[in-house]
Amino acid sequence: MGRYILRRLLQAIPLLILLSLFMFILIHLMPGGPEAVLFNPRLSAAGRAALRASFGLDDPPWLQYLKWLQSTLTGNFGTSFTTYQPVSSIIATCFPLTLELFGSALLLALIVAVALGMLSAVRHRTFFDYALTALSYFGISMPIFLFGLLAQDIFGVQLHLLPTSGTSTPGYTFDFFNGLLDHFLHLLLPMLVLSLTFIAQWSRYMRSSMLDVIKQDYMRTARAKGVSFFRMLTRHALRNAIIPLITIVALDFGAVAGGAAITEGVFNWPGMGLLFITSLEGRDYPVLLAMLMLGAVFVIGFNLLADILYAVMDPRIRYS
Amino acid sequence: MDVPQQVDLSPGENEPFWELDETPELVQKRRSQGRIIFDRFVRHRGAIVGFFFLTVLFLFCFLGPLFWRLDPDLIPNDVITSRFTAPDAAHPFGTDWIARDELARALAGGRISLLVALTSMAGAIILGVGIGSFAGFYGGIIDNLLMRFTDVYLAVPLYLLLFVLSATFTDGSPKSVVILISIFGWTYAARLVRGEYLAHREREYVLAARAIGAKNLSLMFRHILPNVAGPIIVNATLLIGSNVILESVLSYFGFGIKAPNPSWGNMVADGQGYFDQAPWLVFVPALLIFLTVLSVNIVGDGLRDALDPHMTER
């Protein structure tokens, strides 16, 4: 399996380079480059020229690409056009927030979805099962921004329970503990909304997988051995049913970069997604490129992780 | 064993009991395959409800203007007084911030949203089946190349890419959005189709067809395709739902359908600003999106249960 991983990693490199070229072209095709949006209109012509030169915008595109490639490969992602700060530090501030939001949502969703899926399968065709199925349908049919808006309206505006945007309540300075609490309260709503969308999908998947597994002959063998119901559920059923779900979870985690944008947009959570949207509007090429590449790395990496996990969990799958 | 004395045993009084027609019914009435599928689909009450809802919705959106004469773009003269009217008899969905009739707008937006979803689904499926069938059927290098190509597509975070692309290419018109979504929707279908073709390629019926001289293209599309149609149809149906969501998200963030074209997504975005005065401006398009996607999903599941012979009752 080590060789398989190595092979996949090696395959990923040309893929990433190809992608970077693809995205570089794409970004530079966008109408109205950074100058139109960013540069201070009162700059003199000379000032403008100097600014352009410092950003390397005078070079022909292919040279710009090569320079970018070279600097990226050495770890320098360039400087933002909007804030003049190194891109890596900008991302470094935003990334943990996205990770926090997504990570907690995913973890919660995984636990709840597995539990609900199992319960639903075991209580097949009871009220609980139908109720869960109905809720899942609701969850997957609702675009996440709608869900977010709804949640904001109910919990934030009507009930005044939770804050609806940002990471902290403005105008206050908190001590450490209260600051943490405030941050957590701000995290709660977006995290729950995101979680629920995952739970809706995953619990259906888990339920269907469990139903498949419960019908299998080896469950009957286990019962004939005198295995307790609990152990049958966990060691036999769950262990087999969760395999396809884990790969889905890994793939969904890889989609962090994309999905983050929407949720963060709705809740004003200053993570990578929000950064992307603002950079897009500002035509901030270095940031955009860096984020797209990071996103691709995530997707490719988690795709590989999904395949590895699958092989680890299912002994029937072995890669040469 | 001793026969009880009261038993009637004389051969003369015994008629043969066994007539051919006394044997139990061995053969069930045969139904055509289409009929079987239809019966299974109809068993899902939810799917039937969803199907009817969708039909009604489509009829409304596309034939509605024949009955509901108000122009969605018309700004009446008494704008100041008639804006933000709550739903009433004259305006069943109320009016928006420049007093345009919301029902007419909803219908117009629906036309666009649904059309976009449908055509982009068709585009994605055609592309997906085209690419997937070649990849799966021929295997080898072609498969490798096509799959690497698909990987490139899949490697990029979808929404990010769509945002970028729509900033570049689209002018907010439905046509460009359709092209955009189709170009990115085919990957899942292609993977699915490829898997099916890989599996079916080795089946006996394909070998048999080959043995009587069927050519490759004919094999792919006249022989194998009808057999793999099931999952493709299900995927296509569910794709409609995800395309509706995709388009609405894009439009909401200002990247998809842009004004003056109405779409449910941008109607939600626009209505958000006036939520306190006129909440129906958000609820109407939001509810429509939700109900459409819900119905599509339920119908898609019903189709899956009806078409997949291996599925037992869930």
Next chain:
Amino acid sequence: MGKYLLEIQELKTYFKTKAGRVRAVDGISFSVLPGEKVALVGESGCGKSVTALSIMRLIDQPPGEYANGSIWFDGQDLLELPESALRKIRGGQIGMIFQDPMTCLNPTMTVANQIAEGLKIHLKLSGKQAHQRAISLLEQVGIPDAAARGNAYPHQFSGGMRQRVMIAIALACNPKLLIADEPTTALDVTVQAQILELINGVCSNFGTALILITHDLGVVASMIDRVVVMYAGKVVETAPTEELFTNPRHPYTLGLLASIPRLDEARTDELKTIEGAPPNLLNPPAGCPFMPRCVFARNICRTLPPLDPLAGQEAHLKACWVDVTDPQEQLYAENRRQARLENVKALTKEAAALQTIEEQ
């Protein structure tokens, strides 16, 4: 209680379906002595598997239901036991092996662990002890290189090997009874003999009673002590093996034995069959279930015959009003058989003629 290890009395297992209640097992009774090897034979759908599953209450309660009867095992009625007590018996006192070894093992557990699981539950062995015993069991059932193979997964074994593993699992805790539900049907012919020999051997060695479910009478003849013949959810005849083969008394048994092709028959003779099909279990007829197909049938057969021993032979029971050894009956039956054949031939000709007309 008493001398029998297992005593089934009037067991009725029904299934609730959309079409109605299917009477899969409709009042069967038989017993098994300690160490005895009993075979349950009959055609597909006669209820043999359902009987076996019912013994350990492995039938899912909806849609199944145990409508009646009792299953006495070691002094307890298994149908009345609470689930927790029953669980101790499953695997501990009664072991079961199933028909399709390809799907009966958990694909994510090593073979040794699957055997050890039962050991830990019933014999309360520690992990290491259980593992060691599992390896030795694998050796006993004939898995080569057991120590290494024990850590392999089921998909790495062939069908015959997997069935051996199943046998090891079933016998791990030294149960008093082994139920084997068509253990060789899904295996290659060459492997079938090996597996049966294995089952025979371990049962003899450990004194385990055996209930073997099969539709292969040849297997029955070689290793079984007593045969129970089932039809449409009821027992129609039961006798010690040799007695059954030499002196069958139920028309169905006669038909079964006659249908086995013999090596000394001319190859060109037609195979003998039992015409007709088993009754619909949704609505079985009131009397003897075999009556519609039976050439010996009489008016009285519309009443269900009791399962009674033959005169002077306690061990041989049959459920039939008719004495098939009576020459008069045999003549009568032969006449009916001829008449039936003529009937069938005439109808086939008619159907063929109709079809050619249709085609034209």
